[in-house]
Amino acid sequence: MDNREILAKFGRRVREIRKERNLSQEELSFKADLHRTYIGMIERAEKNITLxxxxxxxKALNxxxxxxxxE
Amino acid sequence: MDNREILAKFGRRVREIRKERNLSQEELSFKADLHRTYIGMIERAEKNITLxxxxxxxKALNxxxxxxxxE
Incomplete structure (x- = not known):
């Protein structure tokens, strides 16, 4: 698995759980105290997220x- | 748990597994293609590591x- 693949995998998983919770990106960003556009970038694997x-x-997804x- | 606590927890876990593998920080840094001082900083929770x-x-710890x- 190349380096970027971990970001793609993580982004897909965040989106999956967010949808299970019926949260919009905006609602998740509010709960997580992160910017809405940042959540979109994470889900699309455009950012190397920090721990x-x-x-x-x-925590925001509980x-x-x-x-x-x-997996 | 406050924000920094996750870094401390992660750093302790990296050190623990590294020692189980009988690897020095230098050996781990070489296998992970990261700088030796960086591994030390991660273990001491001095850096907010990226995914x-x-x-x-x-991968380096297998x-x-x-x-x-x-835990």
Missing amino acids: INIDKIA VDLKELFD | INIDKIA VDLKELFD
């Missing part, structure tokens, strides 16, 4: 951080 | 990325 922001997204790395 | 570098460390978030 602190991964943690914020996990999942264990590890679950963001489930 | 691409988390992935590099997981663990599933999720295992870096085990």
Whole structure:
């Protein structure tokens, strides 16, 4: 798996859980205290997210951080 | 848990697995293609690591990325 593939995988997983929760990108960004456009960029694997922001997204989605790395 | 705590938890886990593998920071940095001082900073939670570098460390330690978030 090349370096960028991990970002794509992560982005897909965030989008999947966000939709399960019936949250818009805007609602998730508000809960996570991140910018709405940032959530879009993460879901599209356009940004190399940091651990602190991964943690914020996990908390906002109310999942264990590890679950963001489930296949 | 405050924001920085996730970095501390991650750093402790990296150090723990690195020692289980009998690797020095230098050896790990070489395998992960990261700078030796960077590995030290990660283990001491002095840097907010990015997902691409988390992935590099997981591969260098030969663990599933999720295992870096085990308690």
